[in-house]
Amino acid sequence: MNSNDSTECTLPLNPVVPFLRTERMPHIWCPGCGIGTTVNCFARAVMDCGIPLDELAIVSGIGCTGRVAGYLKLDSFHTTHGRAIPFATGLKLSNPKLHVVVYSGDGDLAGIGGNHFIHAARRNLDLTVILVNNFTYAMTGGQATPTAPKESIETTAPYGVFEEPFNLPHLAASSGAVYVARWTAYHVVQTKKAILEALQKKGFSFVEILAPCPTIYLRRNRLGGAVEELKYYKEHCVIQNGADTKDVGIDLRHQDKVTIGKFLDIEKKEYYDAYQEHYAGLLKGGKQAVAGA
């Protein structure tokens, strides 16, 4: 822990500081960006989850949210664009004692990495996938992602998006995830709780967090700043735990509400356990099918 002992006044330490690589601050995120808020929720969830920090690994892809791995004081991997999940797959299976978290954005996980997302969910790999959805490829200047709401303005959709966006909770649930929730950067208590539950859940758990991108997305769409966006989440989000995921698609600017909540929390055999069990009959003397590292 780098406790900045040069400061003369003794302010109480922010409780998430021990989880951060403080020597890498300031971070790259813009003022008002929601990603930092989600990291704060994550750090607080980690504090409460009881997982030893040495056994917690974090894998990110590319993009603004892709930078999360680099700021957390854990075994952390900043991989290639869209490939955090297959990297995490190898990491988890080679070293099953690890709790592996994938932390990335909508463009990274649902766009270029969409295929890996559905397959990891199908396998029910024991991964916690945190997706920060800001509706844009912000790092590259604001191109349309597969979650961009219809008619939103993006640099690659200057006359408005006309494609249908993904309903990510439904994609995750129908692909095989065992835990699916959606919260926003306004709902910090619930977000922290959802991440905590996801960390403790065995199997593919998915938390989507809607987050403001004031510099790119909000500005270009004349939606105000981060405060306006958080107010929007406050006023227009409807908490509906257990909602059928097929009904939770976001039509941010044409409906009065965004459905948020914990949509799915079920039990299903996780990949590694299924693998062990499947091969147990083949092996003698209680030998495990996979030695691990």
Added chain:
Amino acid sequence: MAELLYQHAEPEAVLSGTHFMDGNHAACEGAIAAGCRFAAGYPITPSTEIVERFAERAPHVGAMFIQMEDEIASSICLQGAVWGGLKAMTVTSGPGFSLMMEHTGYAAMTETPCVFVDVQRAGPSTGLPTLPAQGDMLQCRFGSHGDYEAIALCPSSVQECFDFMIEAFNLAEAYRVPVFFMMDECVGHMTEKLVIPDAREISVLGRRFTKKPPEEFLPYAPGEDLVPEMVKAGDGYRFHVTGLTHDERGYPSTTLATQRQLVVRLIEKIQRNAPKIWKWEERNLQGAEVAVISYGISARVALKAIELAKQDGIQAGLFRLITVWPFPGQRIQELATRVRAIVVPELNLRGQVANEVERAVQGRCPVVPVGHPGGGVHDPQDIFHAIKEALS
């Protein structure tokens, strides 16, 4: 600097004895003997038998095979497994190899020791899936963007598919690079005698894990041989790995100085150690007028041409490349001063290796490439005519 710790292969995993086996299966056995305990792959002809065998053998040797959703996933999944602590490989052929290129660069940049097997088939694109070529030799060297050095080995027999696969894993660990095991369809699918030695006769290089405590450890500070020590996830080091240009702490840094320091080292760690990496075979080169330089299946076809030349009164010998990258240019330069001409048969049309030979020879003698579009092997007569032509 972490020591190079060689151990014996795991006896339970090694099928010691004499076999009649194809190259793909032998390559799989070589990987298992070398300690490979994780493979991620996606089916593609003519390489699939390697992962099929691995899938069958894995549960019995404490290994895991996972069939991923595509080659992009396979080529990064194995790197996750390496950082989790296992030795790992992926296996593919042309189209799949093309998909993997971003991750060969990630392995080079993050210094992730791993093995990419490419059983080469004729291209471009889908090409001839069931027939041989040697057209990926520059792709394995230059296929990912940016500058880096890699190691590529070319076996030309079933025995070598086994033996050099062990070498491939050992080199990956020694230098922390992706090693390309560049087979071809012929070598992969031909069946011949394979002798798998006793496990105690097989040397396997362990990972170069650091002995330093976390507070003293810098993940990308190189040792004297320019190779940094390794750690794995879960051991309390809380390290960071990124494909961005990074400093010795592993943290991103966008300065020219960091870029220069890192990328120059990635290249020099192979170039400086190249004499320790090089492997080749020389046959009948003493007093030869012509040297035939080749690799993989083409080197075996060339032997027939050398025999035809001998019948015609021409002394020709074979220089067979086993390590193609880093290229043993020094040795070839010496050779060029002793022979009147060099002939380079290979299963591609643009002289992928012949051009590198020419670069090493620097005009000391004529270099005659003998190209082939792939889809078969050379007619030995064509190589023989090239030998005659080279002397005229």
